[in-house]
Each structure stands twice: as C-alpha cells, then as structure tokens.
Amino acid sequence: MPIYEYRCTSCSHEFSHRHHRYSEPAPPCPECGAAEPRKLLSTFSASVKASKPSCSPEQCPSAHSCPHGKCCGAH
Numbered sequence: 001m002p003i004y005e006y007r008c009t010s011c012s013h014e015f016s017h018r019h020h021r022y023s024e025p026a027p028p029c030p031e032c033g034a035a036e037p038r039k040l041l042s043t044f045s046a047s048v049k050a051s052k053p054s055c056s057p058e059q060c061p062s063a064h065s066c067p068h069g070k071c072c073g074a075h
C-alpha cells in the first residue's frame, strides 16, 4: 500500500496517509479539515530504498552499469 505525505495548503500541517487504492483521492487535513492538501514525496519509495540498501552482484554486473548507483560491494 502506498503511503503518501501531505502538507496542508491551509495550515501547513504535515501528515501521512496510507492509500488503499491508487485512485483514492487525497484526504482532508486532519487538523483543519481543508481539502486538497499538497502531496509531498512519498515515503513509500523511500522505504523501498531503505529496505534495499544494496544490490547483488547478479543485479549489478559491472561498476559502470549499476542501476542503483554506488550501492553494491562491486564499486
């Protein structure tokens, strides 16, 4: 499930919301109830990155073609 970070455009309150569907609309601000908070960078992609801090040599055949940056022991 994707978790999105939002910042309220009305009161600047930041909160995260776990979406059950990708098409789910943005939730209202829990502080002031304003609709359409601004979406920030998703923690979902950040947590994916954090859970995969390195790649295996199989995924990373050479130091010059590592698709993940300098994240594997081959560099």
Ligand SMILES: [Zn+2]
Pocket: 008, 009, 010, 011, 012, 013, 029, 030, 031, 032, 033, 034
């Ligand atoms: Zn608000």
